[in-house]
Amino acid sequence: MQNKLPGDLKRVRVESVREIAENAYVLEYKRFFEFEAGQIISISLSAEEPPRMYSIASGEKDENIQVLFNVVSEGKLTPALSGLKKGDFIWTSxxxxxxxxxxxxxxxxxxxxxxxxFASMFRSGQRVGKTLIHGGRYPDSFYYADEFELVLKENYIRCCSREIVPGTFHGRVTDYLNSLDSLSADSLYYLCGSSEMVVETRDLLIKKGVSFTRIVGEIYF
Amino acid sequence: MDGLIKEKLFGRTPEEVAEICRSLEMPKYAAGQIVDWLYKKNILSIDGMTNLAGKYREALKENYEIGLYPPSKVEESVDGTKKYLYQSGIKKFVEAAYIPDGERATLCVSSQVGCKMGCLFCMTGKQGFQGNLTAGEILNQIHSLPEREKLTSVVYMGMGEPFDNLENVLRSIEILTAEWGYGWSPRRITVSTIGIIPAMQAFLERSEANLAVSLHSPFEEERRMLMPVEQVYPLPEVLKTIRTWDFGRQRRISFEYILFKNLNDTPRHVKELARLLNGLRCRINLIRFHPIPDTPLEGSDDQAVQAFKDALNKKDILTTVRASRGEDIWAACGLLSTKEMTKK
Structure with a gap:
């Protein structure tokens, strides 16, 4: 989905682009705005190209803005983003x-x-009373695992769907949720992923007794 | 060349057809003839283009086909509503609902296979997103409709979010309204969106068709539970964009509002809607909820619907209740195609 709002995009210099797992990259640039953890930004390679939206992965007070992305091979933007070097420019909101x-x-x-x-919320100090359930295909899909593991301990659950890995649940997040006898009724449930994942997980939570009023979904448009 | 997947001519603009003609070394005037055959006449194959020289028809057939296809299934309601199913790829289906109403007849068309917007009340969203329809595939729902000649209006309110497939939607509207196309007035066309602001702006700038916005709650916290898009494009921003636009006297802006029992059907909602829409020349269409499997939502009863309508009209907001149609044939959008898709 294209996004040109809010306001004009600003040209910023890239600090770094790192590959942190197969096909997963972290792009960084100097933060020039205040934001609330969980918010998104628009990124484009030029002022003319329609930008795309990405969640911010860094904390509210971090010096740099961090953006985590997978390269979509047939995509226009992510293959180019993954090839950027320090000093290159992007346009962002x-x-x-x-x-x-x-x-x-x-x-x-x-x-x-x-x-x-969630990395942004966590890095901004939202840690008490938080449980994180992260689904990924392979062991290296659990980005930022070291940070989460250290603080959230048993409240950090990794669900690996393609490999059996010690210390992780084998299956998808919906399989994990299905395996639970009950779910906390007084918790808020935040979902972020593809529309299929969000819709399927939301349906499952509702089926297991969670009120839809306690579920908030963010979809990769 | 048997087995070759051919490109489709239907859904192309005169400029694109001219480009094809150039590449095949056909005379310039052939483009106009082809466009005429595509949109003004009823042919199903290139052989039917009888004013085109045989050698040019053969050259076209090498790589192209018309690209029209009939519905694969139809279900008819006791009230005359018909739901047509069009196949768009392997195990991919879209729905088009034909809704006759006295002298009028409306066709509700799909713009995507599935949808990625994830609205809580929507069946199509449960299919996930499977792809965008091309302009030709959108128009095929109209052109291949047995009742095409009876149509008085088309609404883009079927499967998918039209503004998540903006270019194909705009192109289909261009073909529908152009003199070289179907020559429809844009006032016969309404596009419904959940409020993707940049695409909505582009639509307002580049077309003359009517706009409908799915509203469903005037309160941010409530709307985001129903519609995840609220997180990215909040309703106040959507309305702000609409208010900057001069709709003139003919172009219509309307808001769709599904009534859910004890959720969004209270006097508090009436009051807030009146505040939000104050001064905007618009209409609210109240819609009864067609239940979908496993939904936590329940539709408001008839009495509540009527009371809500009256209360809004009293606040000087023109409000109508959309008649429920085709309830006996999987009326909620996405139900029939899901049923077909999951068939063994």
Whole structure:
């Protein structure tokens, strides 16, 4: 989905682009705006090209903005983004969007790079009462695992669908949720991933007794 | 050349057809003839283009086909509504609903196979997103409709979010409204969106068709539970964009509002809607909820629907209740195609 809002995009210099797992990259540039953890930004390679939206993965006070992305081979933007070097330029917007966190109890459920807004919330200090369930295909799909593991401990659940890995649940996040006897009724449930993942997980949570009023979804449009 | 997947001519603009003619070394005037055959006449094969020299028909057939295909299935309601199923790829189906109403007849067309917007009340969203329809595939739902000649209006309210497939939707509208195309007035066309602001702006700038916006709740917290898009494009921003636009006297802006029992059907909602829409020349269409499997939502009863309508009209917001049609034939959009898709 294209996004040209809000306001004009600003030209910024890339600090780095790193490959952190197969096909997964982190792009960084100097932060020039205040934002709320969980928000998104628009990125484009030029002022003329329609930008795309990405969640911010860095904390609210971090010096750099971090963007986590997978390369979509047939895509126009991500193959080019992955090839950028320090000093190259991109066009980007300030943070926007309402998928922002809570200081209260919450269960964060992510698929793949859908971990980004939760990484931002976590890095911004939202840690108490948080459970993170992250789905990925392979062991290296659990981006930022070291940070989460250290603090969230048993409240950090990795669901690996393609390989059996010690310390991780074998299956998808929906398989994991299905395996639970009950779910917390007083928690908020934040979902981030593809529309299929968000819709399927939301349906499952509702089926298991969670009120839809406690579920918030962010979809990769 | 048997087995070769041929490109489709239907859905192309005169400029694109001219380019094909150039590449095949056909005379310039052939492009106009082909466009005429595509949109003004009823032919199903290139052989039917009888004013085109045989050698040019043969050259076209090497790599192209018309690209029209009939519905694969139809279900008819006792009220005359018909739901047509069109196949768009392997195990991919889209729906088009034909809704006759006295002298009028509306066709509700799809713009995508599945949808990625994930609205809580929508069956199509449960299919996931499977792809965009081309302009030709969108128009085929109209052109191949047995009742095509009876149509008085077309609404883009079927499967998919039209503004997530903006270029194909705009192109289909261009062909529908152009003199070289079907020559329809854009006032006979309405496109419905959940409010993707940049695409909505582009639509307003590049077409004259009517706009409908799915509203469903005037309150941000409530709307985002129903529609994840609210997180990215909040309703106040959508309305702000609409308010900057001069709709003139003919072009219509309307808001779709599905009524859910004890959720969005209270006097508080009436009051907030009146505040949000104050001064905007618009209409609200109230829609009864067609239940879908495993939904936590329940539709408001008839009494509540009527009360909500009356309350809004009292606030000087023109409000109508859309008649429920085709309830006996999987009326909720996406149900029939899901049923077909999951068939063993």
């Amino acid at each position: 300030p943070g926007f969007g309402k998928f922002t966190g809570t200081s209260g109890k919450a269960c964060w459920i992510a698929q793949g790079t859908g971990i980004a807004p």
